[in-house]
Amino acid sequence: MMQSSTSYDAEKMLLELRHLLHMEDANLRDRLEEKLHALEEAFQDDALLKERMAPYLETHVAFLQENFPGLFGKYLGAAIQLQIRESQDEIIDALYPIIGKLIAKFIKTEIEKISQKIDQRLANPFSFKAIKQRLQSIFTGVPLEEIMLRDTALAKLEEVFLIRKLDGLLMGHYSLNEVSNPDMVGGMLTGIKQFMEHAFEKQNQELDTLTYDRYKIRVFNFNTYFVAAVIEGPSQARFQNDLQDFVYKFVEKYDVYTDQPITKELNDQLSADLKIHFDGFKQVDK
Amino acid sequence: MDSSKWISKKIALLGSHAVGKTSLISQFVEQKFPESYLTTIGLKVDKKSVEVDDYTVDMVIWDIAGQDNLAQIPHYYINGCSGIIYVIDITRPSTFEDLGAKIEMIKGMAKDAEIIVTANKKDLLSAEELEATLANIEPRPQFATSAKFGENVEELFHSLAENMIKSHESQGA
Numbered sequence: 001m002m003q004s005s006t007s008y009d010a011e012k013m014l015l016e017l018r019h020l021l022h023m024e025d026a027n028l029r030d031r032l033e034e035k036l037h038a039l040e041e042a043f044q045d046d047a048l049l050k051e052r053m054a055p056y057l058e059t060h061v062a063f064l065q066e067n068f069p070g071l072f073g074k075y076l077g078a079a080i081q082l083q084i085r086e087s088q089d090e091i092i093d094a095l096y097p098i099i100g101k102l103i104a105k106f107i108k109t110e111i112e113k114i115s116q117k118i119d120q121r122l123a124n125p126f127s128f129k130a131i132k133q134r135l136q137s138i139f140t141g142v143p144l145e146e147i148m149l150r151d152t153a154l155a156k157l158e159e160v161f162l163i164r165k166l167d168g169l170l171m172g173h174y175s176l177n178e179v180s181n182p183d184m185v186g187g188m189l190t191g192i193k194q195f196m197e198h199a200f201e202k203q204n205q206e207l208d209t210l211t212y213d214r215y216k217i218r219v220f221n222f223n224t225y226f227v228a229a230v231i232e233g234p235s236q237a238r239f240q241n242d243l244q245d246f247v248y249k250f251v252e253k254y255d256v257y258t259d260q261p262i263t264k265e266l267n268d269q270l271s272a273d274l275k276i277h278f279d280g281f282k283q284v285d286k
Numbered sequence: 287m288d289s290s291k292w293i294s295k296k297i298a299l300l301g302s303h304a305v306g307k308t309s310l311i312s313q314f315v316e317q318k319f320p321e322s323y324l325t326t327i328g329l330k331v332d333k334k335s336v337e338v339d340d341y342t343v344d345m346v347i348w349d350i351a352g353q354d355n356l357a358q359i360p361h362y363y364i365n366g367c368s369g370i371i372y373v374i375d376i377t378r379p380s381t382f383e384d385l386g387a388k389i390e391m392i393k394g395m396a397k398d399a400e401i402i403v404t405a406n407k408k409d410l411l412s413a414e415e416l417e418a419t420l421a422n423i424e425p426r427p428q429f430a431t432s433a434k435f436g437e438n439v440e441e442l443f444h445s446l447a448e449n450m451i452k453s454h455e456s457q458g459a
Contacts, residue, residue, distance in 0.1 A: 167296040167366025168331075169346060183294070187331030187346050194362040195328065261454065264292030264342075 114149065155235035157243065158215070160278050161186050161228040162256065162270055168194075169262045171225065172270025174278045189228050193219065220247045224258040227251075246281045253277070294344040295450050296366055300359065300392065301373035302381040303352030306406040309433035310373065311349050314443050319434050329363060336447040343447045345369075354380075356391050364392075367399045368453070369446045374427065376405040376416065382423050389425065400449035404429040404442050 042048050064071070084091055124130060137144040161182065162172040168190030173182040189210075196207045206226075210217040216235060220227040227247050231239075254273045260266070299307040308330070312318050315334045330349040335342055348367075353359050364370070370392055374382040385403070392401055403425070408416055409432040420426055428445070431438045 164366075167368075168348075169294045169296055169366075181333055183333045183344065183346050184331045187296075187333075187348065188329070191329040191331065191348070191363065195360070198360065198362060262294040263290050265290045267294070 155231050155233040155239050157229060157278065157281055158232050159230040160274055161189065161230075162225060162274060163190055163228060164225050164258045164262065165190070166224065166258070170267065171256065171258070171262055172267060172274050174271065174274035186228075189217070189219075193226070218243065220244070222251060222256075225256060243281065246278065250274070250277045288340070291340055292342040292344070293454065294346060295368040295447075295454075296346050296348065297369035297371065297446060297450075298348040298350055298364055298367045298396075299371045299373055300350060300356070300364075301352060302354045302375070302378075305352065305373045305375040305378070305381050306431075306433045307352060307371075307373050308349050310371070310404075310406060310431065310439055310442070311347055313433045313436050313439045315347070317436065319436075334443075336444055338444070338447045338451050341451050343450065345443065345447065356388055359395075361395055364396045364399075367396045368450045369400045369402070370396055371442065371446060372401060372403045373406050374403065374423075375407050376419055376430065377407055377410050382427075385423060386425055398453070400446060400453055402429065402442065402446050402449070403427040404431045404438075406431050406433055408432045408437065409434050 042052065133147050134144060136142070137147050156176070158176050159182075160174040161170060163169070163186045164171055168187045170183050170186035173186075175182070192210065193207045197205070206219070206221045208219050208221070210219070214232055216231045218229045218231060218240070220229070227250070229243055229247065231243070235243075250273070254270070254277070256270065299311060301307055309319055311330075311332055312320055315332050328351055332347045332349065333344060334347070335344050337343075348363060350359060350363050372389065372392065374385070376382075382405075389401060389403065392399075405416075405420060405423070405427040408430040411419065416430060420430060429438050429442045431442055433439060
């Protein structure tokens, strides 16, 4: 009997213990369920999710913005290259209207400039130039508008540089407008000239023309120096020939010694000579 | 000023790539240090006037693209130079290897030029490290410069101008 009572007690205690343990498990499970439920709600509630994620997203977006070229530059470059290669027609179709508009705008602006110049001249019909153009039109039979248009589009001699070949130092300079630093321009012109002549080395050949936008630089080569003339606008053959004659006459008329140090005295003298001489060219041009 | 004492001289900066040639010129001409590195393509010409005694020297400065091999520098860029600054990077031994031979080679290319060697980027070393490194370079550079902070840059160009004037006077010009 004693044994049976003991066994009953042990079983009861075991049940109680199990109950206690289960209770703890159940509590833990309940708490986890609650948390899981709260998390589920948080994930399903868009407003709440946005609020929680916002700081992290902002930080990450800032990081991406700052490091975008490094992180994605090469992929983007490759993707754009591939896209351009594979869809050339589509890209041309997309860009054509934009480029077309740009070209049209440029042409319109240029025509407006010419039109303004012609208007200015028409506003003063008794000027020497206007009378000369009218007479020219009467005697040659060329319409007055064409003569005015041709005169408007005339080339203009902007600058003349006299440069020593050996070191590219500026010996003299003539300019219609003030240039910020003719010494630097002279040096760079020499560098470009020397590079071109050596890169495409041919016996006794020297660079004679450089073109930049509306400007053309004619280079007249002499033994120890060269003359670079900057021309603005479309120059006709007659203009080119006149300019060449003027440069050769300068060389004949004035002494250009290159075997002495280039001093301010020498530079001032040659610049004054260039001015006297090429002011004359300006008058012929007009 | 006597305008015969106002003279123009061509000078060139030579040295390996990225030793700071363009930065030295920028610091000298504009008192600016370019923060981003842009390699020089071909050539760039600048100008600055320097007063030496009763002379004014218009320094027309040719910044020639860096070449590790001096023989590859176009000789026509160096023709007619009255002064050359050879720039080394004090933190990169490869830029001052065989310095003596390089200087001799430059002398052969520009016979009448005054040559000065400068060790640039001195700001990257402590005073002790700088002295120890300079002591091991043969021939020892005449200047140690920092294009970044402008240290000794004015002095470097001024010294070259002085040397060119001495040479100019000794030629009886």
